[in-house]
Amino acid sequence: MPGGRLTQQERRQIxxxxxxxxxxxxxxxxxxxxxSTITREVMRNSGPNDYRADRAHHAAGLRARRNRRPHQPIPFSHHAADGRDPDVVRDFTAHFGTLLDNTGIPRMMAGVLACLYATDSGSLTSADLVRRLQVSPASISKAVGYLEAQELIRRERDPVGRRDRYVIDENVWYRAMLASAQLNNLVADAARDGADTLGPGTPAGIRLRAMAQFLGDVGQDLIESAERHRSGE
Incomplete structure (x- = not known):
């Protein structure tokens, strides 16, 4: 397996x-x-939407030259790692974001969720997320809008800084499961209507009726399971 620094050609492949x-x-x-190497490379170079291979390679060269200078200790920043080793937090966040991405959550939204979960407060501002993910404010705005719609995060007003903060809490996955179940039920209803419209005895009608039955059952199972876990049964 290749090691060492990424080459310019590898960055172009990325x-x-x-x-x-x-x-x-x-x-x-x-x-x-x-x-983790690919994730760090993309996130430290403007994120997936704005990554440019030649620009990233030039920036890597500058960092390498700076690193050859005598080392000066850098204090922990509160937004970087909450007092922990920043590299450890960054690596975990990148890895966790990749796993969420692989579950089907869009890449930028997965990165925002990973940042929130890796923060003790479970709360970050848009500016915090821009700094951590090294992406544009517009990318963060789109990501948090998506996550709010999925009920994976909620927005709170910071009474001190008068800024919006994006928050996860203990009920986030309960609400997400309910939202998923509700979507399943909507699709099931549409499939059931389609079966009636196209004819319940036709191949298309039979297929749609089976789809409606499956999604309806799964949606109900999700609701019941989520309720059991929330009540501690």
């Missing part, structure tokens, strides 16, 4: 993979590199 909308894991497999 850019090509992002353009193909590949996951970090798929890009890493293509380059025979650890997934």
């Amino acid at each position: 850019a090509a993979g992002l353009a193909e909308n590949l996951s970090y894991g798929a890009i890493a497999k293509r380059l025979q590199r650890p997934t």
